[in-house]
Amino acid sequence: MAYSNKVLDHYNNPRNVGSLDKSDPNVGTGMVGAPECGDVMKLQIKVNGAGIIEDAKFKTFGCGSAIASSSLATEMLKGKTVDEALAIRNTELVSELSLPPVKIHCSVLAEDAIKAAIADYKKKTGAPAEAAAQVH
Amino acid sequence: MATYFEALGIAPRLSVDPEALRAAFYQRSRELHPDRFARADREQQARALELSSLLNDGFRTLRDPVSRAEYLLKLNGFDIGEQRSKDVPPELLEEVFELNMAMEELKAGDEHARGPLEEARRKFSALVAGTDETIDGLFASWDASQSRDDLARIRAALNRRRYLSNLLRDAEKALAPES
Structure with missing residues (x-):
């Protein structure tokens, strides 16, 4: 299968690979898996006092599209507020990376990972999901 | 087309005693041996050969619990996608x-x-x-x-x-x- 140049770029030079301290109360960790292809994706965000995502890291075991989707996702997350991050849709990843239909589930996985990381962060900070959404 | 279970003359079950399966295989193999069909007409010989090949495939498939279950799932219309x-x-x-x-x-x-x-x-x-x-x-x-x-x-x-x-x-x- 032919990957787009953008997928290849993220695959060959993945941004923000690594991990953040899971026990840090300002770090949210999302771990998701794709039933379609057996991929496993870990995505972490670090939120500063102003509610801005100041760092994001990922590690993905899977195909090129899954790696590219999560790599791009971490780039998009940095500098966003938690609520802006929640608004990221997989379709943005699909169009940015020109993912073919058979690889759309990779972008869905990345969106799920973002949501899981944010949910974990909110759980840690003790803010119920609805209340946290109204803060900003 | 007969199922593997039918070819071996055993009930379509998932728990299969390996010894009983082997015995059924040998028994049916003897029954279908070409020597027994030396005097039979061409059509019967071809039929015996076909059954014998089905029997061999069946034994190979049914003796392994995983492939046996997958076969039974397929028989029941389940799609076994990789x-x-x-x-x-x-x-x-x-x-x-x-x-x-x-x-x-x-x-x-x-x-x-x-x-x-x-x-x-x-x-x-x-x-x-x-x-x-x-x-x-x-x-x-x-x-x-x-x-x-x-x-x-x-x-x-x-x-x-x-x-x-x-x-x-x-x-x-x-x-x-x-x-």
Whole structure:
């Protein structure tokens, strides 16, 4: 299968690979898996006092599209507020990376990972999901 | 077209006694031996040959519990896609991630990863064994109930087993000394 140049770029030079301290109360960790292809994706965000995502890291075991989707996702997350991050849709990843239909589930996985990381962060900070959404 | 179970003259069950299966195979093989059809007409000879080939395929398929269950699922209209075998069991995400991580580190030459990988191998080996027990139980359950729900559960368990044993195989390969 032919990957787009953008997928290849993220695959060959993945941004923000690594991990953040899971026990840090300002770090949210999302771990998701794709039933379609057996991929496993870990995505972490670090939120500063102003509610801005100041760092994001990922590690993905899977195909090129899954790696590219999560790599791009971490780039998009940095500098966003938690609520802006929640608004990221997989379709943005699909169009940015020109993912073919058979690889759309990779972008869905990345969106799920973002949501899981944010949910974990909110759980840690003790803010119920609805209340946290109204803060900003 | 007869099923493998019919070709072997046994009931379509998932719990099969290996000795009984072997005995049925030998018995039917003797019955279909070409010598017995030396004087038969061409059509009967061709029929015996066809049945004999079905019998051999059937014995190979039914003697292995996994391929036996997959065959029975196919007979019952279940689609056995290769894709589904990769389902990540959600409760195992962490373990699957750690296993992959340790394999990658070890492949990159980090010997510190050996310990965690050996630990992961033990864990996945136990998970495969546990899945085998589940599958045995489901086999017995279907044999008694013949219910489609049981078949669906069996398919899920087989997918899980294949996924886990693939990971286990990868871990063992990564741990094996360079040859």
